[in-house]
Amino acid sequence: MTEILHRTAAELGADIAAGRLTSEEVTRAHLDRIDAVDADIRAFLHVDREGALEQARSVDARIAAGERLGPLAGVPLALKDVMTQVGVPTTAGSKMLEGYHAPYNATVTQRLLDAGVVILGKTNMDEFAMGSSTENSGFGPTHNPWNLERTPGGSGGGSAAAVAAFEAPLAIGTDTGGSIRQPGAFTGTVGVKPTYGGVSRYGQIALASSLDQPGPVARTVLDTALLHEIIAGHDPLDSTSLDEPTPPVVDAARSGDVSGMRIGVVTELGGEGYAPGVEAAFGRTVDQLADLGAEIVEVSCPNFEYALAAYYLILPAECSSNLARFEAMRFGRRVGDDGTHSAEDVMKLSRGAGFGAEVKRRIIIGTYALSAGYYDAYYGSAQKIRTLIQRDFDAAFEKADVLVSPTTPTTAFGLGERTDDPLAMYKNDLCTIPSNLAGNASASFPVGLSEDDQMPVGFHVMAPARADDRLYRVGSALERANEEVWGGPLLSRAPELKGAAK
Amino acid sequence: MALSVSDVERLGRLARIELSPDELEQLAPQLDVILEAVARVGEIDTSDVPATSHPQPLTNVFRDDVVAESLPVADALAMAPAAEEDRFRVPRILGESQ
Amino acid sequence: MTDLVDFDEAVDRYDPVMGLEVHVELNTASKMFCGCSTAFGAAPNSQTCPVCLGLPGAMPTVNGKAVESAIRIGLALNCEIAEWCRFARKNYFYPDMPKNYQISQYDEPIAFDGYLDVEVDGEIHRVEIERAHMEEDTGKSTHVGGATGRIQGASHSLMDFNRCGVPLIEIVTKPIVGAGAKTPEVARAYVKTLRDLIKALGVSEARMEQGNLRCDANVSLRASADAEFGTRTETKNVNSLRSVERAVRHEVERQAAVLDAGQDVALETRMWHEDTGATTAGRPKESAEDYRYFPEPDLVPVAPSREWVEQLRGTLPEPPTQRIRRLTEAWGFSELEMRDVVAADAVDPIAETVEAGCAPQSARKWWLTELARRANEQGVELTEVGMTPQQVESLQKLVDDKVINDKLARQVIDGVLAGEGEPAEVVDARGLAVVSDDGALSAAVDDAIAANPDIAEKIRGGKVQAAGALIGAVMKQMKGQADAARVRELIVEKLS
Numbered sequence A: 001m002t003e004i005l006h007r008t009a010a011e012l013g014a015d016i017a018a019g020r021l022t023s024e025e026v027t028r029a030h031l032d033r034i035d036a037v038d039a040d041i042r043a044f045l046h047v048d049r050e051g052a053l054e055q056a057r058s059v060d061a062r063i064a065a066g067e068r069l070g071p072l073a074g075v076p077l078a079l080k081d082v083m084t085q086v087g088v089p090t091t092a093g094s095k096m097l098e099g100y101h102a103p104y105n106a107t108v109t110q111r112l113l114d115a116g117v118v119i120l121g122k123t124n125m126d127e128f129a130m131g132s133s134t135e136n137s138g139f140g141p142t143h144n145p146w147n148l149e150r151t152p153g154g155s156g157g158g159s160a161a162a163v164a165a166f167e168a169p170l171a172i173g174t175d176t177g178g179s180i181r182q183p184g185a186f187t188g189t190v191g192v193k194p195t196y197g198g199v200s201r202y203g204q205i206a207l208a209s210s211l212d213q214p215g216p217v218a219r220t221v222l223d224t225a226l227l228h229e230i231i232a233g234h235d236p237l238d239s240t241s242l243d244e245p246t247p248p249v250v251d252a253a254r255s256g257d258v259s260g261m262r263i264g265v266v267t268e269l270g271g272e273g274y275a276p277g278v279e280a281a282f283g284r285t286v287d288q289l290a291d292l293g294a295e296i297v298e299v300s301c302p303n304f305e306y307a308l309a310a311y312y313l314i315l316p317a318e319c320s321s322n323l324a325r326f327e328a329m330r331f332g333r334r335v336g337d338d339g340t341h342s343a344e345d346v347m348k349l350s351r352g353a354g355f356g357a358e359v360k361r362r363i364i365i366g367t368y369a370l371s372a373g374y375y376d377a378y379y380g381s382a383q384k385i386r387t388l389i390q391r392d393f394d395a396a397f398e399k400a401d402v403l404v405s406p407t408t409p410t411t412a413f414g415l416g417e418r419t420d421d422p423l424a425m426y427k428n429d430l431c432t433i434p435s436n437l438a439g440n441a442s443a444s445f446p447v448g449l450s451e452d453d454q455m456p457v458g459f460h461v462m463a464p465a466r467a468d469d470r471l472y473r474v475g476s477a478l479e480r481a482n483e484e485v486w487g488g489p490l491l492s493r494a495p496e497l498k499g500a501a502k
Numbered sequence B: 001m002a003l004s005v006s007d008v009e010r011l012g013r014l015a016r017i018e019l020s021p022d023e024l025e026q027l028a029p030q031l032d033v034i035l036e037a038v039a040r041v042g043e044i045d046t047s048d049v050p051a052t053s054h055p056q057p058l059t060n061v062f063r064d065d066v067v068a069e070s071l072p073v074a075d076a077l078a079m080a081p082a083a084e085e086d087r088f089r090v091p092r093i094l095g096e097s098q
Numbered sequence C: 001m002t003d004l005v006d007f008d009e010a011v012d013r014y015d016p017v018m019g020l021e022v023h024v025e026l027n028t029a030s031k032m033f034c035g036c037s038t039a040f041g042a043a044p045n046s047q048t049c050p051v052c053l054g055l056p057g058a059m060p061t062v063n064g065k066a067v068e069s070a071i072r073i074g075l076a077l078n079c080e081i082a083e084w085c086r087f088a089r090k091n092y093f094y095p096d097m098p099k100n101y102q103i104s105q106y107d108e109p110i111a112f113d114g115y116l117d118v119e120v121d122g123e124i125h126r127v128e129i130e131r132a133h134m135e136e137d138t139g140k141s142t143h144v145g146g147a148t149g150r151i152q153g154a155s156h157s158l159m160d161f162n163r164c165g166v167p168l169i170e171i172v173t174k175p176i177v178g179a180g181a182k183t184p185e186v187a188r189a190y191v192k193t194l195r196d197l198i199k200a201l202g203v204s205e206a207r208m209e210q211g212n213l214r215c216d217a218n219v220s221l222r223a224s225a226d227a228e229f230g231t232r233t234e235t236k237n238v239n240s241l242r243s244v245e246r247a248v249r250h251e252v253e254r255q256a257a258v259l260d261a262g263q264d265v266a267l268e269t270r271m272w273h274e275d276t277g278a279t280t281a282g283r284p285k286e287s288a289e290d291y292r293y294f295p296e297p298d299l300v301p302v303a304p305s306r307e308w309v310e311q312l313r314g315t316l317p318e319p320p321t322q323r324i325r326r327l328t329e330a331w332g333f334s335e336l337e338m339r340d341v342v343a344a345d346a347v348d349p350i351a352e353t354v355e356a357g358c359a360p361q362s363a364r365k366w367w368l369t370e371l372a373r374r375a376n377e378q379g380v381e382l383t384e385v386g387m388t389p390q391q392v393e394s395l396q397k398l399v400d401d402k403v404i405n406d407k408l409a410r411q412v413i414d415g416v417l418a419g420e421g422e423p424a425e426v427v428d429a430r431g432l433a434v435v436s437d438d439g440a441l442s443a444a445v446d447d448a449i450a451a452n453p454d455i456a457e458k459i460r461g462g463k464v465q466a467a468g469a470l471i472g473a474v475m476k477q478m479k480g481q482a483d484a485a486r487v488r489e490l491i492v493e494k495l496s
């Protein structure tokens, strides 16, 4: 069983396709692993045991009947609970949606099902994806498999932790300001935020529509690329989705050639506030890339320093509107409908009871930022900063093929450490936010452990919009070089989980 | 700028979020700190910078005027907190005094 | 009871300013932002989906046909068409709007700066158009537990979202000034002209009674034509042409009374009540009504190419005022006759009747007399009266062919309206054909002469004009079904 759990998704897919393994065996192995360790990790909000096995058997039957399916057919996956899926609950980590069942599949969900990927269950997340630690989940935090006292990052902490804890080889995340990449960095997994519009948002419960982007999470670069290819592509149901071919991400992941590639180190993303162990790992990695034949250049993106401020205006503004539909009139937990309260009262009471503190904070900020008289100073200015950040990227990409930085200023912090200080929490996203504002592609790759605390460090790579393949070239090159040094994947060095011993 | 408790209460009303006195007391100073931080967007002169509302410069994405299948009524109403006669039942719309 | 000032006095003392907002429901097959059907009258919530129910994760997609209709409306209103514009979210909570924001347009409407010329008493008023923008309709609420289904006093409401998301074009005028005492008529003429234009464009059924076309009237008064605008009220629920005129008139009378009493007009939404002919206070417009508009991030901008716009310009129908001028001439009507036709909303039915082959004057006669009277009695629009232009043409043909006379024709109309079939069928079924068979007529004439010897004597003496009395007697005996001209001939023959 351990053998199955430690195989890559690409290997599992090949074994299943060749009849060496059945999807049912593979799925059972992962469901058993979830049973064994998830009480400690709490990566899943819902495990769809029967549904997953049924799906696995159906894939097995199709393969037995001689059908040729895709490279990940029969391979299990953990779906972030922000994506709708028929037949199981969709909560977005909010009490407001406890027990909610969507009547339709998100486009990402549908593509996974069509590709024969087996969906094990729905993963934990910060409520409505607002947070960087999964501590804002209405259903309790997820724990980092490397150290159960630390957070796995957020908002997609559940997806990253599930993959890091070998509960699933693949997961889906969504990234609004770093929610795929930061948990990737914290858990030693690979996370890619595709170019905005590369993957359909239809059926993703929206946080901030102009920033949100679903993406793949996995333990290896190739697995991430294979998953990327399945979920990406034009969707007529999402008007912001790009109507053009997906960049050749799988080829890039297999090539891993960075020779002659110009790699731009962003001056502004480092220095004060960055942990020494993170900076050391970052520097080591840049040197590694140079050794692999890449050309290292320094680039400056002076407006990045305003990114955080712009982001924390644009996001709350859009979310204050996106979350207006959660008022318990057509769905959701209704409070105070006792005949004495008006619809307005019931909306207020339901939202007051259903939303957690961070969601309330952001909705209030967003309501304020959009209100008459403040719009220009806040939202309007933030949208202009967005233009300046795009220009910074454009200029930098003249000099470099990709830009790099640490994914996060620090490694995974302790549970409860930053919950009382929203601003400290927000600063986690310093490096990841610019790409959401500009809409270009970015990824986090594991590049070792920090000397400070022996926790994983993420290496952040940013590529121009529509050049997602460049991320995979860099990631793959680093993965090969590092595994040679480490003698195997970084995650093989993660501590054994207690629960699994029994 | 300093957001007062009553400002926060007004915003809560506008956003339809019931906030307890404790929450109001807690939120007002927190929001103040956040607003001060985000006010940085006003630090640089952006008077000649166009605003970006959409990260990709797409235009004219239209759908053909073709009827698609709707949800079965039972599915539409399945998650309703209250329903009657195939309609969503909501509390009275006007307050007591209106 | 609200105090009112006599209208003439009111406009003597105050200068009315008016702004009209008209919402036009487009006749697309599918909704504005989803593929649900827009067909009217379906079972509750049977035309809904995740998008128009505002379910978590759903995203809108723009109906291209609706954009095309918006551009055509804009062009027909002589507007500029934006080279680039966006949808915007208008944020406010209301149970009939699932997302709790309406996708609309804010400072970048698709069409702006146009005008529509309307005619009142032979005079052209140019109504300037501020903008026309695209948006989506709300759901329909049924209020339960209160009196007469009103929202006031209801214990709860039931929501049907079939209408939710149907495409709307909102057309907003600039302030209409200088119409003075004619302000209510200008309001009516504007809505009517606009309605006819929309209908001619074929973009909407444009039936006010079905809510395809809804008008909100903003009215304010000021002391004089050079004073600043006064506080306005917004009157809603104005659902017929007649109501538009009456509601504006009423608001002028009511606001004048408020101002005369030294009070301030309240900034509020008022509801028009057809039955009482009065407005009542609705929702107070919070001075801080704050819709927190921002560009809709789920939709990309609309940038109609100039080629497309010009191509659509080529599909526009003739402007209404121009059409009236052309038809007046073609039909040989006097200005006065045409004015009555326009006032009675009979241009389209007459045009169709003429097209079916009827002489214009005959078509005018039926639509403006018999049919107009019946429509009025039934309280419906002329086109809803129950007789088609083709049937009117058939009726006139029966008259022309001397199968019936005008008097019998009225009974035929009764029959058609009662659902007894086509005019010819009614004539047959009711036995209404004129008798011109000499045998039957001759006997009746003989009877009339015998019964009125003195009159017969006068005619014999050369007083031919006295024949009328005998004709009357014959007609009476034959229940109006005699050919009057032949009866006259027979009388003169027999008595000379």
Ligand SMILES: [Mg+2]
Residues within 6 Å of the ligand: C104, C135, C170
């Ligand atoms: Mg409107």
Ligand SMILES: [Zn+2]
Residues within 6 Å of the ligand: C031, C034, C035, C036, C047, C048, C049, C050, C051, C052, C053, C165
């Ligand atoms: Zn729909």
